[in-house]
Amino acid sequence: MKVNEIFYSLQGEGYHTGTPAVFLRLSGCNLKCDFCDTEHQSGTEMALGEILERVLPYPSRHIVITGGEPSLQLNDDLVEMLHNAGFYIQVETNGTNPLPEDIDWVTCSPKGESVVRLKRIDELKVVYLGQDVEEIANRYAAMHYFLQPCSGKNIAETVSYILDHTHWRLSLQTHKIIGIE
Numbered sequence: 565m566k567v568n569e570i571f572y573s574l575q576g577e578g579y580h581t582g583t584p585a586v587f588l589r590l591s592g593c594n595l596k597c598d599f600c601d602t603e604h605q606s607g608t609e610m611a612l613g614e615i616l617e618r619v620l621p622y623p624s625r626h627i628v629i630t631g632g633e634p635s636l637q638l639n640d641d642l643v644e645m646l647h648n649a650g651f652y653i654q655v656e657t658n659g660t661n662p663l664p665e666d667i668d669w670v671t672c673s674p675k676g677e678s679v680v681r682l683k684r685i686d687e688l689k690v691v692y693l694g695q696d697v698e699e700i701a702n703r704y705a706a707m708h709y710f711l712q713p714c715s716g717k718n719i720a721e722t723v724s725y726i727l728d729h730t731h732w733r734l735s736l737q738t739h740k741i742i743g744i745e
């Protein structure tokens with residue numbers, strides 16, 4: 565598995581904001597969003613056992629698997645290994661590829677015209693760019709709906725939209741605000 569980085573921080577976004585979590589960032593993506601805030605191409609090939617050795621010493625048993633696009637590499641063996649080690653598995657995905665069934669929390673952030681192929685979405689987290697987000701929400705059923713300002717640049721516009729469309733909630737990238745990873 566090509567791994568971009570493994571680090572320990574607080575979940576900065578969405579429903580689980582504030583939760584201490586281990587982050588496993590897998591390398592590579594199938595999309596090229598022009599606003600993407602992450603360098604995700606570089607990485608090191610790691611065996612499953614090496615990943616486990618790196619994530620186990622941290623005190624949290626909440627793991628966020630992100631990328632890049634984690635669905636390109638995420639498989640049943642990784643999920644089983646992390647579950648056996650006691651982890652609650654959250655995945656951050658653009659939704660374009662199916663995921664293993666037993667992910668504990670699916671955060672889907674759909675992009676542009678790309679079609680979402682997920683069976684279950686726990687939270688839909690849309691990077692707000694002034695697009696028709698009702699059309700997106702109508703297309704994809706989820707438990708929770710979040711709008712996230714793009715790089716913190718359009719917070720006022722996002723807040724104003726949510727005040728008028730009350731099924732959305734605000735997701736700030738709180739890790740950037742407080743200066744952690």
Ligand SMILES: C[S@@+](CC[C@H](N)C(=O)[O-])C[C@H]1O[C@@H](n2cnc3c(N)ncnc32)[C@H](O)[C@@H]1O
Pocket residue numbers: 593599600601602630631632633634656657658659672673689691712713714715716737
């Ligand atoms: C780097 S992506 C990796 C996971 C997956 N490829 C995806 O896009 O959902 C992690 C999260 O950051 C969001 N994101 C990326 N660039 C952003 C930006 N400039 N401002 C706000 N959120 C951003 C994505 O929409 C996604 O929810």
Ligand SMILES: Nc1nc2[nH]cc(C(=O)O)c2c(=O)[nH]1
Pocket residue numbers: 573574575576577602628630631656739744745
């Ligand atoms: N603290 C922190 N929280 C996050 N939630 C989702 C992230 C991501 O890049 O997927 C992220 C991230 O990069 N850092």
Ligand code: SF4
Pocket residue numbers: 593594595596597600601602604631632633658675
């Ligand atoms: S899908 Fe995610 S990782 Fe890929 S380019 Fe878009 S925001 Fe970045």
Ligand SMILES: [Mg+2]
Pocket residue numbers: 601602
């Ligand atoms: Mg990030």
